[in-house]
Amino acid sequence: xxxxxxxxxxxxxxxxxxxxxxxxxxxxxxxxxxxxxxxxxxxxxxxxxxxxxxxxxxxxxxxxxxxxxxxxxxxxxxxxxxxxxxxxxxxxxxxxxxxxxxxxxxxxxxxxxxxxxxxxxxxxxxxxxxxxxxxxxxxxxxxxxxxxxxxxxxxxxxxxxxxxxxxxxxxxxxxxxxxxxxxxxxxxxxxxxxxxxxxxxxxxxxxxxxxxxxxxxxxxxxxxxxxxxxxxxxxxxxxxxxxxx
Ligand code: MN
Numbered sequence: 001x002x003x004x005x006x007x008x009x010x011x012x013x014x015x016x017x018x019x020x021x022x023x024x025x026x027x028x029x030x031x032x033x034x035x036x037x038x039x040x041x042x043x044x045x046x047x048x049x050x051x052x053x054x055x056x057x058x059x060x061x062x063x064x065x066x067x068x069x070x071x072x073x074x075x076x077x078x079x080x081x082x083x084x085x086x087x088x089x090x091x092x093x094x095x096x097x098x099x100x101x102x103x104x105x106x107x108x109x110x111x112x113x114x115x116x117x118x119x120x121x122x123x124x125x126x127x128x129x130x131x132x133x134x135x136x137x138x139x140x141x142x143x144x145x146x147x148x149x150x151x152x153x154x155x156x157x158x159x160x161x162x163x164x165x166x167x168x169x170x171x172x173x174x175x176x177x178x179x180x181x182x183x184x185x186x187x188x189x190x191x192x193x194x195x196x197x198x199x200x201x202x203x204x205x206x207x208x209x210x211x212x213x214x215x216x217x218x219x220x221x222x223x224x225x226x227x228x229x230x231x232x233x234x235x236x237x238x239x240x241x242x243x244x245x
Contacts, residue, residue, distance in 0.1 A: 003227075003228045004226070004228075009042050017240060021219065067093030073092070075088075079129065100112065111190065118174035119174055119196070189206070189209050192214045202214075
């Protein structure tokens with residue numbers, strides 16, 4: 001049996017093919033896994049545990065079926081769904097993970113992150129991240145009405161799209177020195193993250209130590225999963241069947 005890692009599904013009512021593929025994945029590969037880890041941005045937007053739409057509700061029910069069937073599911077908050085909270089956990093049966101997280105599987109330890117904290121060249125984003133991760137800011141935001149929160153989140157997404165479009169490709173990727181610092185601080189040689197939507201396995205050295213950085217892909221046009229068992233890790237693309245080209 002394998003442990004599966006995915007991220008960046010960006011589940012959205014406007015993208016039914018993504019939701020459909022993910023629900024099939026939950027009934028198939030995930031149901032046969034040892035456990036499932038979702039490393040952030042499961043949802044395109046999450047303004048609180050009291051406002052799930054139809055696509056989000058379908059996904060929560062899919063996760064609940066998975067966890068009720070005995071497959072543990074762990075969810076890390078991403079930059080889109082950093083407000084996932086206790087009610088989401090109760091509804092889905094999933095457990096929230098801290099970011100960063102050190103995980104030891106099959107005798108190997110890995111540093112696990114969503115990945116946005118490594119994009120330190122994007123200073124404007126890091127300032128925003130510090131603000132919205134503040135407990136006081138979150139308390140005030142969650143106290144607003146659903147309609148007010150929706151309006152603010154819509155404006156934030158437009159701003160984020162404009163920022164990403166205008167930003168140099170380089171600054172929206174991870175910073176090499178931040179990657180090295182994270183691995184050095186954790187005393188580890190393997191890092192796993194999502195966020196950048198640039199699936200790859202990178203090999204490099206930190207202080208003369210051979211290191212690996214595995215980047216999960218997004219689910220926009222196909223799925224992306226890291227399969228990890230006693231044999232090691234394998235980063236796989238999951239073709240989307242049954243959808244017209
Ligand atoms: Mn992200």
